Amino acid sequence: MLGFLKPYRWHVLGALFALTFTAGVTLSMGQGLRMMIDQGFGEGAGTGLDQTIIIFMFMVMLLSIGTFARFYLVSWIGERVSADLRREVYSKVIELHPGFFETNLSGEIQSRITTDTTLLQTVIGSSVSMALRNVLLFIGGIILLLFTNPKLTAIVLISVPLVIMPIIIFGRHVRKLSRSSQDKVAVFGGFVGESLKNIKIVQAFNHQQRDRETFSTQVEAAFDVALRRIKHRAWLTSIVIALVFGAIAYMLWVGGHDVIAGRITAGELAAFIFYALMVAMSVGVISEVYSDLQRAAGATERLLELMHADNLIQAPAESQPLPENIQGELHFDEVSFFYPSRPETPAVDKLTLHLAAGSSMALVGSSGAGKSTLVDLILRFYDVTEGKILFDGIDICQLDPKQLREHIAIVPQQPVLFSNSVLENIRYGRPDATDEQVKAAAEAAYADEFIQKLPQGYDSFVGESGVRLSGGQRQRIAIARAVLKDPKLLLLDEATSALDAESEYKVQQALEHLMQDRTSIVIAHRLATVVNVDTIAVLDHGRLVDTGNHQQLLASSSLYARWASLQFGDAASDAVTIEEAS
Numbered sequence: 001m002l003g004f005l006k007p008y009r010w011h012v013l014g015a016l017f018a019l020t021f022t023a024g025v026t027l028s029m030g031q032g033l034r035m036m037i038d039q040g041f042g043e044g045a046g047t048g049l050d051q052t053i054i055i056f057m058f059m060v061m062l063l064s065i066g067t068f069a070r071f072y073l074v075s076w077i078g079e080r081v082s083a084d085l086r087r088e089v090y091s092k093v094i095e096l097h098p099g100f101f102e103t104n105l106s107g108e109i110q111s112r113i114t115t116d117t118t119l120l121q122t123v124i125g126s127s128v129s130m131a132l133r134n135v136l137l138f139i140g141g142i143i144l145l146l147f148t149n150p151k152l153t154a155i156v157l158i159s160v161p162l163v164i165m166p167i168i169i170f171g172r173h174v175r176k177l178s179r180s181s182q183d184k185v186a187v188f189g190g191f192v193g194e195s196l197k198n199i200k201i202v203q204a205f206n207h208q209q210r211d212r213e214t215f216s217t218q219v220e221a222a223f224d225v226a227l228r229r230i231k232h233r234a235w236l237t238s239i240v241i242a243l244v245f246g247a248i249a250y251m252l253w254v255g256g257h258d259v260i261a262g263r264i265t266a267g268e269l270a271a272f273i274f275y276a277l278m279v280a281m282s283v284g285v286i287s288e289v290y291s292d293l294q295r296a297a298g299a300t301e302r303l304l305e306l307m308h309a310d311n312l313i314q315a316p317a318e319s320q321p322l323p324e325n326i327q328g329e330l331h332f333d334e335v336s337f338f339y340p341s342r343p344e345t346p347a348v349d350k351l352t353l354h355l356a357a358g359s360s361m362a363l364v365g366s367s368g369a370g371k372s373t374l375v376d377l378i379l380r381f382y383d384v385t386e387g388k389i390l391f392d393g394i395d396i397c398q399l400d401p402k403q404l405r406e407h408i409a410i411v412p413q414q415p416v417l418f419s420n421s422v423l424e425n426i427r428y429g430r431p432d433a434t435d436e437q438v439k440a441a442a443e444a445a446y447a448d449e450f451i452q453k454l455p456q457g458y459d460s461f462v463g464e465s466g467v468r469l470s471g472g473q474r475q476r477i478a479i480a481r482a483v484l485k486d487p488k489l490l491l492l493d494e495a496t497s498a499l500d501a502e503s504e505y506k507v508q509q510a511l512e513h514l515m516q517d518r519t520s521i522v523i524a525h526r527l528a529t530v531v532n533v534d535t536i537a538v539l540d541h542g543r544l545v546d547t548g549n550h551q552q553l554l555a556s557s558s559l560y561a562r563w564a565s566l567q568f569g570d571a572a573s574d575a576v577t578i579e580e581a582s
Ligand SMILES: Nc1ncnc2c1ncn2[C@@H]1O[C@H](COP(=O)(O)OP(=O)(O)OP(=O)(O)O)[C@@H](O)[C@H]1O
Pocket: 102, 339, 340, 341, 342, 347, 365, 366, 367, 368, 369, 370, 371, 372, 373, 374
């Protein structure tokens, strides 16, 4: 984590100075105490006491100023570093290949970014400074003890290793348990996220009780691990306290006899006890903080794991620039693809397809045929296992994915809206677009009319994932977003959910408008689409079975004919009749 402190080296130096300064003042207070007892009380006159109290008050003032600086600087560093860390982890995670999130739950990652960084914040912002301060007090205390009374110091020095040993032994366990406890918290964090996001399904299936039970098991598992950690820590603290105060009692006994025998003054014994207590307390604090530091080490490991996760989709070292004037031609050359979790079955199998610039193609095929996979491959969410996908003649693996995606827009089956206004949701397609451009896009997507009727028009808030809009409205916003992006290549996954006739008509019109003059691939679920595109590609088990237009395929492909009649029912044969008649 030191790398994160580097930019703030002046703050760190300032904090270290304040820390050393306050530790020094605290240590010198023991001498003040000795003066006060031996001179202030010993002489019997008030002047000695007055002077020592004035000096004492001056030291208290220095201590309070130093403490202000120390607390401020150290907390500042803690907050700053955790903010930087959060930013860094998020910006790393958001670039990771989508496959990563199939094995790592998003809720779990969320928890790492929030709870683990908060833990680090408290550790950097207080525990580290407490540890450093107490290490200084410990070392300074021992030195001053030696000065005050070497014989008694021997007792302290013998007890120190006795105290440090359990700290190290228990600390190791605490670290392991802490990591496991944070892991468990992350697991139920992920579960809460998933069930709240899908609250309607949870309630519709009356799943609350079951979810409650699952959640309860996860929470209890986290509690069990936390309990084991607490037990270790409780043992640690009580052993340390017993050892420390045992040693002090022994010292008081030996020192008390020395005072009675007149070998040392009462002030010396008081100063000695003051330092001994300081040493003891510093060991106590270090032992507490040590397990905090161990917990932080666990959190750091988890965060570093995220930061070092391999991004499987990367720009090549020397990515090829796309030409200025992109046409939008797409070619699949013997493409095969296996999902990493299913290495035996190809999701796409030796597929060769060509889409001329500006043409449109519908992908049809039964469920699981590989249509969505093909769309993901074009967007480079996954890299092909074999073969090549060429965009304007360039292998997309040779391109920076950002550059490639700049020319592609996608309208997914379930439109994705973010909790923001309608305006900003459309502007997602091109963040630098003006309000007028956004409105023009909404008009082209036949969305302007309904948006105007919303309570705050374009500024209306759509709710989380757009819950305040209907399915058809969400789709038109997603289309407007793609219109605004004005891509060379359009990827469309038509919605399967039935819209009412009017919405369906409007969405269809918006789509046709959007597809004009650009290369488009549509995962088709509607007859109107397959009839309107230039080519239809029939897929089955990841293979290309046939291509052609609607009538050609009805005649040539039994699979297509069966699929069309299942999908469109009578409408398909009607369409054929209409077209045959014409
Ligand atoms: N992330 C994944 N990991 C492993 N296998 C996957 C993954 N996504 C899809 N598959 C598998 O790949 C095959 C193709 O899936 P794909 O989603 O591309 O089909 P599809 O034609 O789009 O189907 P649908 O019309 O039902 O959406 C299926 O057998 C599916 O189970």
